[in-house]
Amino acid sequence: MAEVLVLVELNPAASASGGSVPRKTTLEALTAARALGEPSAVVIGAPGTAAGLQDALAEYGAAKVYVAESDEVEAYLVAPKAEVLAQLVREKSPAAVVIPSSPEGKEIAGRLAIKTGSGFLTDVTEIRADGTATQVAFAGATIVHSQVTVGTPIYTLRGNSVTPEPAPGAAEQETVQVTLSDAARVTKVTDRVVEQKSSRPELTEASIVVSGGRGVASAENFAIIESLADSLGAAVGASRAAVDSGFYPHSFQVGQTGKTVSPQLYIAVGISGAIQHRAGMQTSKTIVAVNKDPEAPIFELADFGVVGDLNTVVPAATEQITARR
Amino acid sequence: MNIVVLVKQVPDSGSERKLDPSDNTVARATADNVINEMDEYAIEEALTVKEAHGGEVTILTVGPDTATDAIRKALSMGADKAVHVSDPAIHGSCAVQTSAVIAAALGTLEYDLVLCGAEATDAQLSVMPALLAERLGLPQLSGARKLTVEGGMAKIERQTDGGYWEVEAPLPAIVSTWDTINEPRYPSFKGIMAAKKKPVQTLTLADLGIDPATVGLATATSKVVDFAGRPPKGEGVKVPDEGDGAEKLVGYLAAQKIV
Ligand SMILES: Cc1cc2nc3c(=O)[nH]c(=O)nc-3n(C[C@H](O)[C@H](O)[C@H](O)COP(=O)(O)OP(=O)(O)OC[C@H]3O[C@@H](n4cnc5c(N)ncnc54)[C@H](O)[C@@H]3O)c2cc1C
Ligand SMILES: Nc1ncnc2c1ncn2[C@@H]1O[C@H](COP(=O)(O)O)[C@@H](O)[C@H]1O
Numbered sequence: 001m002a003e004v005l006v007l008v009e010l011n012p013a014a015s016a017s018g019g020s021v022p023r024k025t026t027l028e029a030l031t032a033a034r035a036l037g038e039p040s041a042v043v044i045g046a047p048g049t050a051a052g053l054q055d056a057l058a059e060y061g062a063a064k065v066y067v068a069e070s071d072e073v074e075a076y077l078v079a080p081k082a083e084v085l086a087q088l089v090r091e092k093s094p095a096a097v098v099i100p101s102s103p104e105g106k107e108i109a110g111r112l113a114i115k116t117g118s119g120f121l122t123d124v125t126e127i128r129a130d131g132t133a134t135q136v137a138f139a140g141a142t143i144v145h146s147q148v149t150v151g152t153p154i155y156t157l158r159g160n161s162v163t164p165e166p167a168p169g170a171a172e173q174e175t176v177q178v179t180l181s182d183a184a185r186v187t188k189v190t191d192r193v194v195e196q197k198s199s200r201p202e203l204t205e206a207s208i209v210v211s212g213g214r215g216v217a218s219a220e221n222f223a224i225i226e227s228l229a230d231s232l233g234a235a236v237g238a239s240r241a242a243v244d245s246g247f248y249p250h251s252f253q254v255g256q257t258g259k260t261v262s263p264q265l266y267i268a269v270g271i272s273g274a275i276q277h278r279a280g281m282q283t284s285k286t287i288v289a290v291n292k293d294p295e296a297p298i299f300e301l302a303d304f305g306v307v308g309d310l311n312t313v314v315p316a317a318t319e320q321i322t323a324r325r
Numbered sequence: 326m327n328i329v330v331l332v333k334q335v336p337d338s339g340s341e342r343k344l345d346p347s348d349n350t351v352a353r354a355t356a357d358n359v360i361n362e363m364d365e366y367a368i369e370e371a372l373t374v375k376e377a378h379g380g381e382v383t384i385l386t387v388g389p390d391t392a393t394d395a396i397r398k399a400l401s402m403g404a405d406k407a408v409h410v411s412d413p414a415i416h417g418s419c420a421v422q423t424s425a426v427i428a429a430a431l432g433t434l435e436y437d438l439v440l441c442g443a444e445a446t447d448a449q450l451s452v453m454p455a456l457l458a459e460r461l462g463l464p465q466l467s468g469a470r471k472l473t474v475e476g477g478m479a480k481i482e483r484q485t486d487g488g489y490w491e492v493e494a495p496l497p498a499i500v501s502t503w504d505t506i507n508e509p510r511y512p513s514f515k516g517i518m519a520a521k522k523k524p525v526q527t528l529t530l531a532d533l534g535i536d537p538a539t540v541g542l543a544t545a546t547s548k549v550v551d552f553a554g555r556p557p558k559g560e561g562v563k564v565p566d567e568g569d570g571a572e573k574l575v576g577y578l579a580a581q582k583i584v
Contacts, residue, residue: 107451187458191491193491320575324575
């Protein structure tokens with residue numbers, strides 16, 4: 001069966017504490033890759049990275065695990081990972097490469113495409129056996145089917161668009177020698193700073209997201225949003241207006257210039273539903289809105305909407321949800 | 326310090342955007358076209374660096390003739406001059422091909438720094454700095470929320486999930502900027518008047534020595550096979566809060582087996 005390379009993305013929280021756990025996006029990518037052939041996981045990281053990953057990769061169908069470990073790959077931005085993948089593409093001639101979509105994942109895909117003379121598709125939500133991928137364009141308004149027509153197809157897979165399904169794999173390890181070119185060692189990463197530690201689920205991975213907008217009215221009042229989120233085990237998001245007003249940090253922004261989320265349930269509180277906000281949440285399975293303006297465009301999207309003041313509706317809902325637990 | 330800012334014209338993300346069913350490319354001719362909003366932050370950053378270090382800011386755009394509007398906007402903000410690569414053969418190019426054109430155009434310019442937006446709002450790829458860095462062998466400093474240029478080095482804070490990375494490289498380098506980096510200035514009346522007289526050099530593929538057969542729809546590295554509007558969602562339910570809003574909401578979540 002054709003071999004498909006899948007780049008392993010690590011869970012940053014686990015990495016920070018020294019362990020390595022694959023992100024859910026990796027399991028999604030392994031699952032999606034099976035449409036095209038037999039997935040081989042590619043682990044690129046500091047020495048010791050692959051050790052903790054073996055079982056999860058085997059469980060999700062990796063036939064092989066290519067282990068490219070070196071301190072240098074973490075010391076420089078993006079280019080080393082693209083170089084290692086390009087080396088593997090040359091040696092293994094895979095049918096395709098699947099990379100979890102993230103800012104870094106997309107940049108790796110781009111550099112790999114230039115290195116291997118290939119085309120690439122970003123943020124795909126589905127990959128079919130014939131190589132056709134589905135993409136969502138224009139704030140979710142248009143569904144596109146596309147194909148790579150040159151070289152080894154490279155896909156970046158949008159998080160939460162494929163359900164990870166276990167499948168047995170041998171996960172046979174093979175060490176990859178890392179020898180980086182000078183060109184891959186120009187952009188130095190000198191520090192990695194975590195500003196917001198959160199015990200809540202990661203925004204792009206969460207199955208429920210509760211987002212607040214300008215209507216929340218202050219940073220303090222975002223506690224209402226956080227409490228509702230916590231009662232549901234949800235992640236917290238924010239509209240750009242809420243971020244620009246200083247109510248909530250930028251890394252939680254949902255929308256065109258923020259995160260794209262696709263949870264089972266998205267609750268928009270005090271958010272009008274501007275097209276740029278929709279761009280980041282429109283593909284959510286179920287959408288619930290609370291807004292005092294019955295004409296707010298968010299209601300056009302909502303499966304269920306409450307026209308009312310968020311300051312009374314949301315705390316009461318939180319209380320009732322907590323009482324049901 | 327000579328700075329080139331890459332500026333793309335895109336269909337306004339706030340208006341209706343479409344693909345053209347005749348060839349499945351972005352319908353630019355009929356769109357309400359504007360300067361890519363992210364690029365305004367790159368222009369602002371370029372002007373700030375110029376104010377500190379001197380030099381010249383050149384706008385570089387690859388796009389159809391209508392893109393002159395975006396170029397004028399960039400010049401009215403304070404950039405000094407522009408290069409506009411326009412050629413009918415470029416229509417339908419994929420990002421890989423566009424990066425080859427931009428790389429060739431950069432080859433005609435002298436620069437210490439290339440600035441661009443972190444993302445064009447039409448295709449939302451966020452790949453151009455990576456593609457160009459790869460082609461030109463330039464350091465890639467992408468996704469900046471802060472930029473410092475000093476002693477022949479560029480340093481950025483690369484925005485990440487929940488924080489940032491400190492990243493640095495020697496000049497010349499390519500830097501892309503998010504909307505968190507600054508507050509772009511509005512063009513002044515004087516700026517708008519001055520922009521009309523600023524030089525805009527128009528280049529074709531022939532001027533750049535690019536074979537037209539290597540760009541455009543026919544040889545693009547990826548293609549749109551078909552597309553459709555997203556199926557409309559079923560009519561949702563909207564209820565007024567008459568003191569029972571929370572109850573109705575929780576009732577709905579319970580019916581969906583969420584709580
Ligand atoms: C290029 C570009 C990119 C952008 N990217 C993004 C992006 O990534 N993400 C994003 O979100 N936006 C983005 N925007 C901004 C977007 O256009 C909107 O301005 C923004 O989404 C509005 O946020 P909002 O809904 O919170 O605020 P508003 O539009 O001001 O809406 C606030 C809502 O709260 C309601 N409300 C007020 N008080 C209460 C109350 N007490 N109870 C209940 N409801 C109440 C109001 O009725 C109103 O509907 C972008 C814009 C541009 C031009
Ligand atoms: N055709 C183009 N002409 C000039 N600059 C471009 C073009 N396409 C992309 N760019 C630049 O690259 C950035 C990222 O674009 P993208 O990778 O397409 O999302 C944009 O914000 C622009 O600064």
